[in-house]
Amino acid sequence: MSQPLSLATLSALPPAVERPRYRREALRPGILHVGVGNFHRAHQAVYLDDLFNQGRDLDWALAGAGIRPGDRAMRQALQGQDWLTTVVEMEPGAHRARVTGAMVDFAPVGEDGRAIVAALQDPAFRIVSLTVTEGGYCIDPATGAFNPQHPDIVHDAAHLQAPRGVFGVLVAALKARRESGLPPFTVMSCDNIPHNGDVTRDAVAGLARLVDPALEGYVRERVAFPNSMVDRITPATTDAQRAALSERFGIQDGWPVFCEPFRQWVLEDRFCAGRPALEEVGVTFTPDVAAFELMKIRILNGGHAAIAYPAALLGIHFVHDAMADSEVRGFLDKLEAEEIVPVVPPVPGVDLDAYTRLIARRFANPEIGDTIPRLAQDGSNRQPKFILPSTRDRLKAGADVTGLALVSALWCRFCAGTADDGRPVTVDDANAARLTPAALAAKDDPAAFLGLRDIFGDLADTAPFRARFATALGSLWRDGTRATLRRYMDGQLI
Secondary structure (H helix, E strand, O other): OOEEOOHHHHHHOOOOOEOOOOOHHHOOEEEEEEOOOHHHHHOHHHHHHHHHHOOOOOOOEEEEEOOOHHHHHHHHHHHOOOOOEEEEEEEOOEEEEEEEOOEEEEOOOOOOOHHHHHHOOOOOOOEEEEOOOHHHOOEOOOOOOEOOOOHHHHHHHHOOOOOOOHHHHHHHHHHHHHHHOOOOOEEEEOOOOOOHHHHHHHHHHHHHHHHOHHHHHHHHHHOOOOOEEEEOOOOOOOHHHHHHHHHHHOEEOOOOEEEOOOOEEEEOOOOOOOOOOHHHHOOEEOOOHHHHHHHHHHHHHHHHHHHHHHHHHOOOOEHHHHHHOHHHHHHHHHHHHHHHHHHOOOOOOOOHHHHHHHHHHHHHOOOOOOEHHHHHOOHHHHHHHHHHHHHHHHHHOOOOOHHHHHHHHHHHHHHOOEOOOOOEOOOOOOOHHHHHHHHHHOOOOOHHHHOOHHHHHHHHHOHHHHHHHHHHHHHHHHHOHHHHHHHHHOOOOO
């Protein structure tokens, strides 16, 4: 018989379920995390749970926070189970469940961020960590620079007393702590963007400048923004997984997390108010996060982008099924080996070819149930971060970009809104209203899509890329995805 998850029922869970070995009442919050989703609960929260299980740093527990409607639903689900989460690691032949207790509170979610600003006046909070998605950093996709004209930035600069964006919340909280004589907190991004700490610093300092130039100076001089690289494949939770958790492990969890066994966290040791001893539980501290970050973003995230659109156009729903498709897998293998890995700089202690093979095995894990629609969403933010930088590097080196241009052409073809068999596909992107018309126009004039300058930037003016893109897109419309992938693998897409 299954048990609703709570502190009161922990002792009644089956012996196979790992549970906290520390006294929950001994924890004290020290980190406020904005954007409590599946990835955070399968990653940072698990590392902290491991640390607390060693009896260490019990004053670094988590409190959740958020300002989006989805954050309210997450808070409600977790509150009903005393902020506990079940994490299930899955691989062929083995499912392992554990209950984590690293979170001890969750700030009320309102129409703005005032509750978070108020919570951050507690000096016990020495780190604010973020998972607010790649598109949440108010940057210009074409340049990667902070965009002071972003609607959230414009609003919060004028209404800092009731901020609606995460950076308004951070600036308001830092301003209040400064005025109260409290020390600042570290801001630690855990999102998949290059130089995430630097990008976060520019967003916080950029908004602070609009509020008060002296506040910008305080942010840049006193607040720490460590760069990091994070990795764990963590799909969205399904009702079928909730039911399986109840049946297999006897746990009724309103929002469990199912994920792969692999996890990685590489972090710059730059904190202004202390930190937990995460190196004791497998976190790599290094001054050279950029090398790990670039490797992961280009090989793993770039690989996800590479398989998402051909699979979607072929009507494939699951990532592991895409990896079992000979054309999709062959495209990925050739693209990684010939065009992506050669422009990834060396990483200390890492064999890039072995890392690429590991990524392919992780993608192929059938237990994860990761979906192509998840990988295909938000392409207007992901292409400029995961694919186009490799394209630019190869063009600068005078190298061919046939495969990378094909990735961009596949995304364009996907944005037209139909699969190869004519069935509609959902373009889940904040910019869908302009992507789809541009993609349809590109059927006859490829420049219509490359003209999205905020995405492609100067690549639209680069003749080799324009030519490869046009060839690939023409083949996709004329002959279909499968034939185009075969042509690329045979070296005939010219």
